[in-house]
Amino acid sequence: xxxxxxxxxxxxxxxxxxxxxxxxxxxxxxxxxxxxxxxxxxxxxxxxxxxxxxxxxxxxxxxxxxxxxxxxxxxxxxxxxxxxxxxxxxxxxxxxxxxxxxxxxxxxxxxxxxxxxxxxxxxxxxxxxxxxxxxxxxxxxxxxxxxx
Amino acid sequence: xxxxxxxxxxxxxxxxxxxxxxxxxxxxxxxxxxxxxxxxxxxxxxxxxxxxxxxxxxxxxxxxxxxxxxxxxxxxxxxxxxxxxxxxxxxxxxxxxxxxxxxxxxxxxxxxxxxxxxxxx
Numbered sequence: 001x002x003x004x005x006x007x008x009x010x011x012x013x014x015x016x017x018x019x020x021x022x023x024x025x026x027x028x029x030x031x032x033x034x035x036x037x038x039x040x041x042x043x044x045x046x047x048x049x050x051x052x053x054x055x056x057x058x059x060x061x062x063x064x065x066x067x068x069x070x071x072x073x074x075x076x077x078x079x080x081x082x083x084x085x086x087x088x089x090x091x092x093x094x095x096x097x098x099x100x101x102x103x104x105x106x107x108x109x110x111x112x113x114x115x116x117x118x119x120x121x122x123x124x125x126x127x128x129x130x131x132x133x134x135x136x137x138x139x140x141x142x143x144x145x146x147x148x
Numbered sequence: 149x150x151x152x153x154x155x156x157x158x159x160x161x162x163x164x165x166x167x168x169x170x171x172x173x174x175x176x177x178x179x180x181x182x183x184x185x186x187x188x189x190x191x192x193x194x195x196x197x198x199x200x201x202x203x204x205x206x207x208x209x210x211x212x213x214x215x216x217x218x219x220x221x222x223x224x225x226x227x228x229x230x231x232x233x234x235x236x237x238x239x240x241x242x243x244x245x246x247x248x249x250x251x252x253x254x255x256x257x258x259x260x261x262x263x264x265x266x267x268x269x
Contacts, residue, residue: 021174028170029163032214036162037155039209044151057212057221058248064213065249069256075267086169089180090187091162091213096253098184103257104266115261119254122181126215127250129185131242133192134222138238141196142230 024085031080031087039064039091061092068096072104098122154208161203161210184215191219221245 039060046056071077077097081088088094099119106118120127169183178186194200200220204211211217225245229237243250 021171024174025167025170028166032166033159033163033210036207036210036213037159039162039213040155040158043209044154060209060212061249062252065252065256069253069260073260073264078267086166086173086183087163089183090166090169090215092215092218092249094180094184095215095218095249096256098181099253100257100260103261104264107261107266115258119257122184123250123253125181126184126188126218130188130192130219130222130246133189133219134226134242135238137192137196137223138226138230138241141227142235142238145230 027083028085028087028090031084032090033087035064035088035091035093064092065096068093069100072097072100077101095123095126098126157207158210158213161207162214163210165210165214165216187215188219188222191216191221192223193219195220195223218246218249 042060042063043056046059047053051059068077071080077088077093078101081094081097088097099122102118102121103115106114108114109118110116165187169187172178172183172186173180191200194203194216200211200216200223204217204220211220222242222245225243226237226241229241229244231237233240
């Protein structure tokens with residue numbers, strides 16, 4: 001009986017540990033998937049309006065960033081993000097929120113050293129390392145092109 | 149039917165990227181900022197190796213909307229700029245290709261801060 005109890009306890013602990021990650025993943029999948037499907041719908045709309053593919057792609061980003069800024073301003077985005085986790089973080093909405101949110105929160109510390117300096121507290125590293133990686137790739141691509 | 153499938157692929161692939169990030173958050177306690185950096189750099193690497201192109205062709209917005217798509221845009225921008233302008237493209241290509249997203253985020257963040265009050269604290 002005590003073995004069974006122990007086994008049961010272990011089982012409960014195991015499933016209690018397991019269930020949030022499964023639940024989190026399902027939520028992240030659904031919300032992240034939905035945001036991408038909205039992106040797909042916007043893409044189709046802009047292409048339908050005879051806008052070039054390159055410009056349409058940029059407009060999809062602009063549209064999603066606009067929606068994020070609005071929802072962040074109204075305080076709705078944080079409530080969705082709390083449940084969605086990576087579902088709102090990984091799409092461009094997470095990047096946009098990481099710029100808008102510090103801007104809002106640090107406004108009281110001043111426009112230059114508050115908002116101005118802290119606006120890129122998360123997006124800054126993203127742009128820094130993304131751009132650096134792209135420059136390294138550029139050097140390799142250029143050398144391959146010239147030498148081969 | 150073709151259009152419907154586009155949505156299914158966008159949803160499934162975009163959602164899958166988010167699941168990968170969610171597992172990383174829950175299992176490794178990586179902070180969101182590190183996840184974003186990792187995804188963008190992964191996008192550049194996968195783009196540079198020519199792999200992300202296939203995901204992008206297959207999933208559409210499911211590949212371009214996640215932050216890996218931002219990295220892919222950086223690498224594609226560099227490649228295109230080098231093809232068109234030569235070596236200077238190494239430096240100009242990435243940020244040019246992603247300028248719309250970065251500029252929009254900056255300007256709208258400032259506008260939002262002008263209009264709204266912080267909800268935190």
